[in-house]
């Protein structure tokens with residue numbers, strides 16, 4: 001394939017619907033590829049994506065957002081005060097050491113295995129209540145009825161916010177994800193994001209102030225606490241971290257909850273295997289993460305000239321590691337293009353790797369495993385509705401289906 005043809009396939013709407021053939025081709029023929037319209041290097045092999053993730057001294061997480069924003073017209077950028085304020089405040093996902101080390105240390109304890117495990121019974125209760133209200137024996141949309149609202153409710157729980165506010169969380173999350181996930185930034189999406197950030201900042205500001213006066217048994221209270229060495233997050237850091245948690249934790253988990261069921265129902269032998277062995281729930285979640293990764297790409301900026309696969313990436317170049325492709329690399333995964341919930345050990349990169357490894361991975365795994373176990377126990381005869389048509393969002397980073405028509409049957 002000529003470079004222009006690869007670029008054309010990468011940037012066509014069909015790519016979002018099924019990127020797998022392009023990934024297979026790139027891994028085989030052009031594992032390091034310069035995509036001119038995106039001004040980015042595309043990296044597709046597992047060993048190379050893993051190298052980028054594990055070498056933060058060579059590949060920076062800082063500055064990508066400003067490059068992205070700088071593509072907007074100047075007069076429009078001036079209207080984005082809150083967007084700039086958010087990205088100017090360092091948070092874990094867009095910082096390097098030593099700032100990243102300090103921030104991660106302050107937030108890590110809020111996501112410790114003990115804290116997450118303590119949420120189990122509350123999450124189980126939320127699932128039970130939500131399932132009781134889902135339609136049975138007739139088609140309905142799993143995405144809008146469950147997969148999208150459910151992780152928003154869990155994040156509201158983390159913040160100690162009223163669960164009725166979950167619709168606000170959903171809206172704010174959609175606006176962040178839509179803007180940041182376009183191939184190049186769109187003015188209308190940037191203005192939506194600005195408005196959402198004004199509202200969300202105000203909401204968090206008052207929630208945090210209340211929690212400072214009256215700490216509760218939630219993650220937000222833990223994030224406010226001082227660490228042993230007396231350090232703590234500033235108000236701006238706390239607000240931007242909460243925005244990042246919503247951005248990083250809502251849409252991703254929502255997409256996983258849909259992709260998980262889509263792959264299981266599309267592979268009836270795997271669904272049957274799960275019904276016979278409910279203990280495979282956790283590895284089914286892992287396989288869905290590998291097979292159809294909810295975060296397809298991560299972004300970095302090269303800190304110096306680096307050679308990968310014989311090509312030189314120049315200092316300052318933008319780099320995109322394609323996790324979705326790395327997870328299908330035959331050098332690592334036997335029969336990589338088949339969905340198999342009994343894979344022994346998955347080295348998937350779906351939660352990243354190295355210092356930025358997803359801090360919410362345990363929470364997401366817990367939520368998804370509880371949902372799957374309950375669904376298989378209560379509704380073993382469920383399936384995709386005959387009217388279901390698979391259609392993915394056109395988002396560069398997040399992969400998810402717009403709707404998932406299911407029929408739940410006991």
Ligand code: HEM
Nearest residue numbers: 092093248249252253256294350351352356358359360364
């Ligand atoms: C299926 C669900 C999820 C997926 C696939 C996912 C994926 C990822 C990936 C790939 C990264 C690394 C990004 C990078 O290296 O640049 C990451 C980081 C992060 N994730 Fe997740 N995530 C998920 C759920 C969550 C949840 C539930 C939360 C919080 C409630 C969360 C919070 C974060 C944060 C704060 C970071 C930044 C960590 C750092 O930079 O040190 N994620 N996630």
